[in-house]
Amino acid sequence: NTWERYKKNYDSREKMGILRFDLIHINRLSADVFMVVGKWQLTRTVGDIGGHYTLILRKIDGSWVIVSDHTS
Secondary structure, eight states, X not given: OHHHHHHXXXXXXXXXXXXXXXXXXXXXXXXTEEEEEEEEEEEOTTOOEEXXXXXXXXXXXXXXXXXXEEEO
């Protein structure tokens, strides 16, 4: 469903635009958990948008996995 909604809402390069991420800070919460806070900016001809994000990454079975994603 997510993929279909993406294709419908961003069906042209103009709507897709250019997505940029800027890191604000990374905090180590434990040996296998990090919190990442940053800003995102989507520049496009139909209007720019942007906001902030917070990710919680956890190392599970040797791989880093996003276990929580808050974007506003």
